[in-house]
Amino acid sequence: MLKALAEYIVEQSKPYREKIGTGEYSDKGLSRIVQPTAKALCTSTLHSVVDYLKNDVDNVTSGKVIIHIEGARDVTLYHELNDDKNRESFISVSPALPNVRIGDYIGLEDFGIMLRSMFVQSDTTYALLKICGNITDENALKYQDDGVSQTVTARTGIARVEQVDVPNQVKLQPFRTFAEVKQPESEFVFRLKKSGENIYAGIFEADGGAWKLEAIKRIKGYLEKELSGMDNIVILA
Numbered sequence: 001m002l003k004a005l006a007e008y009i010v011e012q013s014k015p016y017r018e019k020i021g022t023g024e025y026s027d028k029g030l031s032r033i034v035q036p037t038a039k040a041l042c043t044s045t046l047h048s049v050v051d052y053l054k055n056d057v058d059n060v061t062s063g064k065v066i067i068h069i070e071g072a073r074d075v076t077l078y079h080e081l082n083d084d085k086n087r088e089s090f091i092s093v094s095p096a097l098p099n100v101r102i103g104d105y106i107g108l109e110d111f112g113i114m115l116r117s118m119f120v121q122s123d124t125t126y127a128l129l130k131i132c133g134n135i136t137d138e139n140a141l142k143y144q145d146d147g148v149s150q151t152v153t154a155r156t157g158i159a160r161v162e163q164v165d166v167p168n169q170v171k172l173q174p175f176r177t178f179a180e181v182k183q184p185e186s187e188f189v190f191r192l193k194k195s196g197e198n199i200y201a202g203i204f205e206a207d208g209g210a211w212k213l214e215a216i217k218r219i220k221g222y223l224e225k226e227l228s229g230m231d232n233i234v235i236l237a
Contacts, residue, residue, distance in 0.1 A: 035082055040089040044096045046180045046219065049077055050226045052091055053233065060090055061232055067223060069237040072177045072184075072215035073097070093178075100174045105193050105200035108132045120173035120183050128190060131166060132201055166192060169206060176211070181218040186211040 017026050038058070043049070053061060064080040066087075077091040098118040106114070112132050115125050170190045173183040186207040193200045220237040227233055 035086070037082075037086055037088045038090055040076070040092045043091055043093050046075065046093065046178050046222055046226075049075065049091055049093060049223070052077070053227060053230065058090060061230070063232070065233045067233060067235045069216050069219050069223075069235065072212045072219075075178075075219065095178045097177075098175055100176060101202075102174065102188070103202070103204050105191075105195075105202040108135065108199060108201055111201040118175055120175070122173065124167075124170050124172060127167065128170065128201075135199060166190065170203070172203065177215040178219060178222075181215065181222050184211040184214040184218070186214075 017024060019025075041048075041052075049067065053065065060077075060079055066078040066080070068076045068078060070076060073094055075093040076089050077093075079088045079090065081087050100118045101114060112129055115129055115132075119125050167190055170188050171185050172188050173185045175183055177183060186205070188203040189206050191202050191204065193202065216237050220235055223235055227235075
């Protein structure tokens with residue numbers, strides 16, 4: 001009796017299907033069972049992508065592999081579409097970067113520390129450090145700004161103080177993409193501002209974001225070089 005009841009319930013649970021015209025209809029909703037997809041690893045270096053692929057950790061190189069360079073700070077490794085037209089992502093990479101304060105005025109001491117620790121050192125960073133470090137406390141309020149060029153009172157010797165021209169357009173290389181590639185150089189506007197009893201310094205982007213395109217180009221070049229010979233890998237930039 002119980003067996004017959006169970007068979008009846010199973011039979012009733014089956015969807016009724018009927019063909020009407022060119023379409024086929026069912027009296028019950030159906031959901032397709034899709035294949036499970038992997039959870040992407042989160043890493044911070046381009047080298048991790050190279051190691052992952054060369055060691056074929058999860059046997060992903062048996063099919064087509066896509067490396068999508070989504071931006072100067074985002075790279076994702078995908079596999080080809082599966083039977084359900086889903087695309088698995090195996091690695092998501094974002095670099096660990098310092099907090100470079102671009103587009104903001106900060107105190108001269110903090111600005112100097114930022115230049116020394118978060119930028120590729122150059123003659124330009126040295127010149128800016130010299131200007132910020134030599135502004136004297138007693139003369140720090142005596143500066144001129146016409147909106148285009150600036151001059152500020154700075155110490156030029158042990159006891160000598162004079163008006164020093166402040167560079168407006170400067171080329172700098174802040175750490176803002178992956179460490180494996182050369183940091184893109186771009187133009188910035190360097191400004192000084194007086195607020196109350198203090199002078200503040202700031203740098204502002206002046207290249208329209210062109211550095212991002214250069215960073216993407218360098219990331220692609222690095223990956224192409226490191227993964228040369230692996231013909232099943234497509235790099236999209």
